[in-house]
Amino acid sequence: xTTGRTFINALNDRVAIxxxxxxxxxxxxxxxxxxSLLPVAAPAWQNTxxxxxNCIQLVALPALMVGSAILSRSSDERAAADHAALIEIxxxxxxxxxxxxxxxxxIDTRTAxxxxxxxxxxxxxxxxxxxxxxxxx
Numbered sequence: 001x002t003t004g005r006t007f008i009n010a011l012n013d014r015v016a017i018x019x020x021x022x023x024x025x026x027x028x029x030x031x032x033x034x035x036s037l038l039p040v041a042a043p044a045w046q047n048t049x050x051x052x053x054n055c056i057q058l059v060a061l062p063a064l065m066v067g068s069a070i071l072s073r074s075s076d077e078r079a080a081a082d083h084a085a086l087i088e089i090x091x092x093x094x095x096x097x098x099x100x101x102x103x104x105x106x107i108d109t110r111t112a113x114x115x116x117x118x119x120x121x122x123x124x125x126x127x128x129x130x131x132x133x134x135x136x137x
Contacts, residue, residue: 020067
């Protein structure tokens with residue numbers, strides 16, 4: 001019984017989303033504009049067109065509301081997943097920052113107590129600690 005309900009719910013969701021996309025398109029606006037101008041061309045059909053217009057409104061309004069709710073629900077689920085991923089990344093960054101603080105703790109005091117002498121090579125540049133930088137090329 002649950003599988004049947006799941007299938008029906010999924011079908012209802014697809015129909016509601018499809019109707020929301022159709023009624024939200026510019027082509028639907030053009031169709032309704034044309035439909036609203038029909039009584040000008042055929043005044044005798046005005047009552048029938050009014051009846052059809054009311055039926056369209058009775059179907060379209062609930063379909064748009066349900067479709068919007070479904071789209072909002074999926075957007076909320078996506079936002080919750082993004083939030084969880086960002087919290088996990090933030091925890092990783094905090095852990096790495098704590099590791100870096102532990103590794104670099106005391107470096108400034110050790111270097112101030114016993115300055116290094118000699119040359120230090122970084123990539124292609126040789127830096128003499130007592131002099132200005134000299135290119136090693």
